[in-house]
Every structure is written in C-alpha cells, then in structure tokens.
Amino acid sequence: xxxxxxxxxxxxxAAEQLFAGSGFADTSLRQITSEAEVNLAAVNYHFGSxxxxxxxxxxRYLSVLMPRLDQEFSRLxxxxxxxxxxxxxxxxxxPLLELNTVKPQGTRIxxxxxxxxxxxxxGHLRWFFNHHHGRVLDKFVLLVQQACPQLPxxxxxxxxxxxxxxxxxxxxxxxxxxxxxxxxxxENVEIEGVIQRLIPYLAAGIAxxxxxx
Amino acid sequence: xxxxxxxxxxxxxAAEQLFAGSGFADTSLRQITSEAEVNLAAVNYHFGSxxxxxxxxxxRYLSVLMPRLDQEFSRLxxxxxxxxxxxxxxxxxxPLLELNTVKPQGTRIxxxxxxxxxxxxxGHLRWFFNHHHGRVLDKFVLLVQQACPQLPxxxxxxxxxxxxxxxxxxxxxxxxxxxxxxxxxxENVEIEGVIQRLIPYLAAGIAxxxxxx
DNA sequence: GTACATTTCAAACAGGTGTTTTAATCTGGT
DNA sequence: ACCAGATTAAAACACCTGTTTGAAATGTAC
Numbered sequence: 331x332x333x334x335x336x337x338x339x340x341x342x343x344a345a346e347q348l349f350a351g352s353g354f355a356d357t358s359l360r361q362i363t364s365e366a367e368v369n370l371a372a373v374n375y376h377f378g379s380x381x382x383x384x385x386x387x388x389x390r391y392l393s394v395l396m397p398r399l400d401q402e403f404s405r406l407x408x409x410x411x412x413x414x415x416x417x418x419x420x421x422x423x424x425p426l427l428e429l430n431t432v433k434p435q436g437t438r439i440x441x442x443x444x445x446x447x448x449x450x451x452x453g454h455l456r457w458f459f460n461h462h463h464g465r466v467l468d469k470f471v472l473l474v475q476q477a478c479p480q481l482p483x484x485x486x487x488x489x490x491x492x493x494x495x496x497x498x499x500x501x502x503x504x505x506x507x508x509x510x511x512x513x514x515x516x517e518n519v520e521i522e523g524v525i526q527r528l529i530p531y532l533a534a535g536i537a538x539x540x541x542x543x
Numbered sequence: 544x545x546x547x548x549x550x551x552x553x554x555x556x557a558a559e560q561l562f563a564g565s566g567f568a569d570t571s572l573r574q575i576t577s578e579a580e581v582n583l584a585a586v587n588y589h590f591g592s593x594x595x596x597x598x599x600x601x602x603r604y605l606s607v608l609m610p611r612l613d614q615e616f617s618r619l620x621x622x623x624x625x626x627x628x629x630x631x632x633x634x635x636x637x638p639l640l641e642l643n644t645v646k647p648q649g650t651r652i653x654x655x656x657x658x659x660x661x662x663x664x665x666g667h668l669r670w671f672f673n674h675h676h677g678r679v680l681d682k683f684v685l686l687v688q689q690a691c692p693q694l695p696x697x698x699x700x701x702x703x704x705x706x707x708x709x710x711x712x713x714x715x716x717x718x719x720x721x722x723x724x725x726x727x728x729x730e731n732v733e734i735e736g737v738i739q740r741l742i743p744y745l746a747a748g749i750a751x752x753x754x755x756x
Numbered sequence: 757g758t759a760c761a762t763t764t765c766a767a768a769c770a771g772g773t774g775t776t777t778t779a780a781t782c783t784g785g786t
Numbered sequence: 787a788c789c790a791g792a793t794t795a796a797a798a799c800a801c802c803t804g805t806t807t808g809a810a811a812t813g814t815a816c
Contacts, residue, residue: 369765484728492709492744499708507704515697527701531748538747582795
C-alpha cells in the first residue's frame with residue numbers, strides 16, 4: 331500500500347517538474363519514469379493514461395486552491411459594499427502563496443503548469459478546468475463587474491482574457507524572464523515579486539478608460 | 544522555374560494556415576503537403592527542414608512588417624518632443640493592418656503565427672526573432688522609456704513582457720475568443736477591433752502607478 | 757506457509773514523426 | 787531532338803511516442 335502510493339507520488343513529483351519546465355506535449359512518459367526511477371508502464375498502471383496523469387498533477391493543486399478562492403470570493407460578495415479592483419485582484423495572492431505549504435516551490439510550479447496548460451493543449455485542458463472549477467470564476471467575474479460598473483460586460487470579457495494572457499504567458503516563460511531580469515538589472519525577483527508587479531498592471535488595464543470608437 | 548515557385552508558394556500558403564490554427568509542433572509535414580497537394584519530400588527539397596519552413600513562413604511577413612515599424616519608430620525618435628504611450632503603441636496598428644495587402648487575412652494570420660511561435664517552441668524561435676529583428680524593438684523600448692520617464696528600466700522590462708504576453712495569448716487563442724464573444728455578446732469583432740481594444744488596456748497597464756513596496 | 761491480489765518489470769506493439777534515398781519525370785537551352 | 791539540370795514521386799529509413807502484454811516479484815491475509 332505504501333509502496334503503491336510511493337510510486338504514484340514519485341511519478342507525480344517528477345512529472346510536475348518536467349511539465350512545468352518543458353510543457354506537457356514536450357515531456358515524454360519515458361522522461362518522467364526515468365526521472366522518477368520507476369518502470370515505464372507504471373504511469374498507465376496507476377493513472378491510466380498520460381492525459382489523466384496531467385489532470386492528476388493539476389488536481390493536486392487545484393483541489394487546495396479553488397476552495398480557498400471560493401471562500402474569499404464569497405466573503406467579499408457577502409458584504410454589500412462594492413470593492414475596488416485592486417482589492418478583488420489581491421484576493422488571489424494569499425491562496426496562491428499558500429500552495430508553498432502544500433509543497434516547496436508549490437506556487438511557482440502550479441503557476442507554471444497553469445501557463446503551460448493554456449498554451450500547450452488548447453482545447454482539452456481548458457474544458458477540464460472550466461468543467462471542474464468554473465463556478466468559482468463566476469464569482470470572480472461578478473466582483474470585477476461590481477468594481478467596474480461603467481464597463482459593459484463584453485468589454486470586461488475581453489479585458490479579463492487579456493489579463494489571463496498576461497498571467498499565463500508570464501508564468502509559462504517565468505524562468506527565462508527571471509534570468510533576463512537577473513542579468514540585465516541585477517535583481518532577483520521571486521514569484522511573489524512577480525505577482526506583486528502584476529497586480530497594479532492588471533488593475534490599471536482592466537479599469538482603463540473606454541476607447542471612443 | 545514558375546512551377547518551382549508555385550510549389551514553394553503552395554507549401555507556404557498551406558503551412559501558414561495550419562500553423563496558425565494548430566501551432567507548429569502539432570502540424571505535421573504530411574498535413575501540410577497533403578493540404579498543398581504536393582509531395583511529402585517537397586518540403587525538405589525546397590526548404591531543407593521543417594524548422595527552416597517555419598522561419599520562411601514567418602519571414603514572409605516579418606520582412607514587410609519590420610522595416611515599416613523601424614521607419615515609424617525612427618520618425619518619432621527624430622522629433623525632439625516626447626510622445627505619450629498611446630501614440631507609441633498606436634504606431635503598430637497601421638503596419639500590422641498593411642499585412643492584409645500582402646495577402647488576404649494577412650494580419651490575422653501573422654499575429655496568430657506570432658502567438659504560436661512564442662508559446663510553442665520556447666527558446667529557438669525567440670532567438671531567431673531577436674537575432675534578426677532585435678534592433679527595431681530597441682527603438683520601441685526607447686520610446687516607451689521616454690513616454691514613462693518616472694518608471695525604472697527594470698519595471699518597464701517587466702511591463703513590456705506582461706504586454707507581450709497579453710498580445711501573444713490573445714492572438715494564439717484568437718479564434719476561440721472570437722467565437723465566445725460572438726456567442727455570448729452577439730458581437731462580431733474583427734482583428735482590427737481586437738487591436739483597438741488592446742491599445743488602451745496595454746497603455747494603462749504599462750503606465751500604471753508603481754506599487755509601493 | 758500457502759493462496760490470493762497487487763504491483764513491478766522487460767519487451768513488444770501499433771502508429772506517427774521528420775528526413776533521406778532512388779528512380780522517374782519534366783523543363784529549358786542548344 | 788537531344789541532353790543536362792531541376793523538380794517530382796514513391797518508398798524506405800531511423801527514431802520516438804503512448805499503450806498493452808504476460809510473466810516475474812512482492813505484499814497481504816488466512
């Protein structure tokens with residue numbers, strides 16, 4: 331029993347590292363099982379398929395993150411007063427950083443996985459995400475609409491997707507960006523620093539004045 | 544002679560459509576040659592390898608776009624007065640839309656290719672881009688710094704990459720976003736409409752007030 | 757300790773990839 | 787009309803992918 335769980339965990343640990351670094355499509359099961367020091371067939375035995383392994387890797391973090399986010403969003407929605415955009419966006423910070431307690435470097439790994447997930451397998455992973463955790467994001471959209479009552483829903487739709495792109499791209503190329511920043515500006519920015527830089531950028535973009543057409 | 548060019552062009556035309564829709568890695572040479580109605584070996588004969596085919600596809604647009612951008616940036620830099628961010632960003636609009644004269648739907652295709660390029664093959668294509676067209680972007684960065692003299696260079700670095708992520712992600716998932724927007728909000732947004740929505744979002748994000756640490 | 761179920765392992769499978777080879781075909785210049 | 791060079795065509799190549807198989811090993815309960 332403990333040996334079984336051990337193998338599963340070894341696979342999950344090796345897989346998330348490789349997935350975060352090279353993407354899902356560019357990481358083979360042979361790389362994973364070699365890194366985890368288990369047999370090749372172990373992935374299909376314990377998880378069924380590569381697709382299900384990917385979902386299991388993400389689920390380990392999503393099952394912790396999403397209830398926390400839901401809780402925070404509900405708390406804000408329960409209050410009658412409207413909250414400004416900065417407050418709404420900052421809700422993400424604490425639950426994300428708490429992923430570091432799940433596992434060392436958990437926040438960085440999860441955000442990189444999220445970035446890979448949206449760029450690598452366009453349709454499928456998005457379906458999985460929306461189907462399992464869509465409700466939580468509905469509350470978030472509601473909070474944004476309350477924070478920006480002057481914006482039509484369609485404009486908010488576009489700007490939230492612009493923001494999603496910012497986050498996903500930044501996290502997918504996180505390592506390269508950190509290296510350039512370290513080389514060019516002598517500053518070592520942790521993942522927390524990147525998040526803190528993102529918040530005002532996103533808040534200003536989402537709340538930007540409408541373009542007069 | 545004309546037959547040779549015809550085959551090359553048929554390959555380029557088929558390749559750019561498939562690349563834009565499915566990404567570089569997920570498009571096989573057999574799909575391309577089948578769609579172009581040429582022999583499989585024609586790609587390697589005319590272009591050498593798949594990698595060189597990808598570069599040729601991009602080059603067809605970059606060789607038109609980059610000199611135009613360079614010209615616009617130089618014109619702005621020649622004037623002594625500083626330009627605001629909105630003006631600087633708007634410089635991209637006309638050269639990008641002129642790609643439609645190169646080829647019908649050229650703007651959409653090129654921007655989608657750009658999106659795919661930065662997400663699919665992380666390192667290699669970025670190197671190709673920087674190596675061949677890096678100088679043009681230096682002028683752009685200079686203009687942004689002049690527009691935002693209050694921001695330290697490192698902050699501008701991060702915010703420009705945030706913006707790059709916004710653009711790349713939006714263009715890579717352009718089709719899906721257009722479909723959702725059409726279904727949910729009954730609005731049919733052309734690529735030009737997306738660009739016009741992007742400008743104020745990016746301008747506000749880049750110029751957002753510094754986060755007091 | 758002997759059954760039984762679970763897990764590991766090496767090997768093979770079926771299918772796809774980019775690339776190369778070899779011969780056939782077409783084309784333009786003399 | 788002929789021949790050299792450029793182009794096309796079909797086939798095979800070498801390699802990699804995720805998955806499955808069947809036997810060996812291990813663990814578990816009686």
